[in-house]
Amino acid sequence: KQEVTQIPAALSVPEGENLVLNCSFTDSAIYNLQWFRQDPGKGLTSLLLIQSSQREQTSGRLNASLDKSSGRSTLYIAASQPGDSATYLCAVNDSGTYKYIFGTGTRLKVLA
Amino acid sequence: GAGVSQSPSNKVTEKGKDVELRCDPISGHTALYWYRQRLGQGLEFLIYFQGNSAPDKSGLPSDRFSAERTGESVSTLTIQRTQQEDSAVYLCASSLTLTNTGELFFGEGSRLTVL
Numbered sequence: 001k002q003e004v005t006q007i008p009a010a011l012s013v014p015e016g017e018n019l020v021l022n023c024s025f026t027d028s029a030i031y032n033l034q035w036f037r038q039d040p041g042k043g044l045t046s047l048l049l050i051q052s053s054q055r056e057q058t059s060g061r062l063n064a065s066l067d068k069s070s071g072r073s074t075l076y077i078a079a080s081q082p083g084d085s086a087t088y089l090c091a092v093n094d095s096g097t098y099k100y101i102f103g104t105g106t107r108l109k110v111l112a
Numbered sequence: 113g114a115g116v117s118q119s120p121s122n123k124v125t126e127k128g129k130d131v132e133l134r135c136d137p138i139s140g141h142t143a144l145y146w147y148r149q150r151l152g153q154g155l156e157f158l159i160y161f162q163g164n165s166a167p168d169k170s171g172l173p174s175d176r177f178s179a180e181r182t183g184e185s186v187s188t189l190t191i192q193r194t195q196q197e198d199s200a201v202y203l204c205a206s207s208l209t210l211t212n213t214g215e216l217f218f219g220e221g222s223r224l225t226v227l
Contacts, residue, residue, distance in 0.1 A: 031210075031211055031214070032213070032214070034215065034216060036218075042220060042221075043116075043203060043218040043219050043220040043221050044155075044203070044205075044218040045218075046215055046216065046217060046218075049213075049215045051213060089154075089155070091155075091216070093210075093214065093216075097168065097170075098143075098160065098162070098168070098210045099145075099157050099160065099168070099171075100145065100157070100205075100216055101157070102147075102154050102155040103154065104153070104154040105154065
């Protein structure tokens with residue numbers, strides 16, 4: 001059974017810092033991995049999707065990597081800003097079931 | 113539509129009543145998912161639909177929960193005889209495809225409160 005874990009559960013950093021969020025999954029049979037952000041009381045906003053054959057994806061200050069064989073992904077945020085404060089979730093599209101399995105998220109706070 | 117649309121955005125109901133939640137996916141998206149998010153918790157898979165294939169209902173927590181989708185259009189999630197533990201945000205998402213390029217897009221959710 002696919003399980004997704006995110007570390008740390010919460011993170012507080014001063015503005016301008018570069019930071020790394022971690023996501024691990026137990027079964028490497030995935031179609032893709034997707035990173036989302038969720039603001040309080042809101043739905044999820046897609047940030048990056050990495051297909052199973054890809055190693056990384058970049059969008060602006062965000063860079064996500066995928067190491068499928070070791071069951072790990074990282075989301076790198078460069079030059080963090082207070083507007084980056086949100087909960088970040090990763091999800092894997094399990095190729096056995098087509099379900100997206102989510103981690104419990106990392107709650108990020110960027111201090112001005 | 114431009115994005116995934118869900119209604120109602122908020123629903124307060126009394127224990128024992130039935131509720132219906134609606135999801136309108138992005139036009140052309142063949143896959144549609146329902147998730148439940150309890151306060152402070154992660155996303156819990158409920159059900160997904162893919163085109164005209166039989167839905168995967170493996171995440172529905174009890175027979176009080178059911179969902180329908182006609183073709184590749186609107187879906188409704190129905191909860192019968194609501195209980196207080198059903199209080200949560202119900203999130204709907206759609207994807208163009210189920211394969212490796214299938215990016216998932218979410219609606220804003222329907223917040224259900226059962227008194």
